[in-house]
Amino acid sequence: MHFMQALQHAWTRNNSLVCVGLDPEPAKFPAHLKGRPDAVFEFCCAIVDATADLVCTYKPQIAHFAALRAEDALERLIAHVHAKHPGVPVILDAKRGDIGSTAQHYVTEAFDRYGADAVTLNPYLGRDSVQAFLDRADKGVILLCHTSNPGAADLQDLDVGGKPLYQHVAQMIARDWNTHGNCALVTGATWPEQLAEVRALVGDVPLLVPGIGAQGGDVEAVVRNGRTPAGTGLMISSSRAILYAGNGEDFAQAARAATLELRDTINRYR
Numbered sequence: 001m002h003f004m005q006a007l008q009h010a011w012t013r014n015n016s017l018v019c020v021g022l023d024p025e026p027a028k029f030p031a032h033l034k035g036r037p038d039a040v041f042e043f044c045c046a047i048v049d050a051t052a053d054l055v056c057t058y059k060p061q062i063a064h065f066a067a068l069r070a071e072d073a074l075e076r077l078i079a080h081v082h083a084k085h086p087g088v089p090v091i092l093d094a095k096r097g098d099i100g101s102t103a104q105h106y107v108t109e110a111f112d113r114y115g116a117d118a119v120t121l122n123p124y125l126g127r128d129s130v131q132a133f134l135d136r137a138d139k140g141v142i143l144l145c146h147t148s149n150p151g152a153a154d155l156q157d158l159d160v161g162g163k164p165l166y167q168h169v170a171q172m173i174a175r176d177w178n179t180h181g182n183c184a185l186v187t188g189a190t191w192p193e194q195l196a197e198v199r200a201l202v203g204d205v206p207l208l209v210p211g212i213g214a215q216g217g218d219v220e221a222v223v224r225n226g227r228t229p230a231g232t233g234l235m236i237s238s239s240r241a242i243l244y245a246g247n248g249e250d251f252a253q254a255a256r257a258a259t260l261e262l263r264d265t266i267n268r269y270r
Ligand SMILES: O=C(O)c1cc(=O)[nH]c(=O)n1[C@@H]1O[C@H](COP(=O)(O)O)[C@@H](O)[C@H]1O
Pocket: 021, 023, 059, 061, 093, 095, 120, 146, 147, 148, 149, 186, 187, 188, 210, 211, 212, 213, 214, 215, 237, 238, 239, 240, 241
């Protein structure tokens, strides 16, 4: 199934705009998992199995696996989501971007090696750097627009002919790059006014919104500023606040409770 269709179905089926970010940090794992040879995979699978009916997407962050030499666990984790929880799409958070000939290898990495349904990309190298991804009409292409970090304004807010760069990027992607309807944009929860500006510019294009939870973004402002008229259009992502909600043997149940609370808080403002 195409990423955008799967996302629409998951929004409805699970009545959820929550994206759980899978950012394993073994130092924060519960004691009974520490030191186990396949701890990264076991930890992430337990989180997935405890939350799959409460989310619209999962978003594993590739550096968290690569730094641990756990790419194999990432491959198996994505296969696990597809096998056990079909219909919940997986976004590979890789933030790739390179010249076209190299980008083709990143396409193979994300979609053939890892089997992801969507990938995050940096669009600031220009259209040719993401064209090979755009051509995959069945896959989601999620492009950084206004990121959640404090330094986002250093470059993304620069004036380019009467408007900030991130607005130009949002318009260009929604108007010119989204010919297959497979684009989404990243807009950080920590910048709610910019989120509203982006929503006003891009119609119903989905927005991936990290920055709530550990980074302190306000859920109400995100939903009110970012939802579409249908009350969807958002993948509101949280990693640490869910993954490490508990650190005992019941960590997965603690993650479930945190996910449920976030889903219900979001739904109050939709
Ligand atoms: O593309 C992303 O997912 C992303 C974009 C952005 O602007 N800010 C941002 O925090 N992220 C990612 O979202 C996750 C946020 O994690 P938490 O702050 O723990 O919820 C991390 O994996 C980041 O790499």
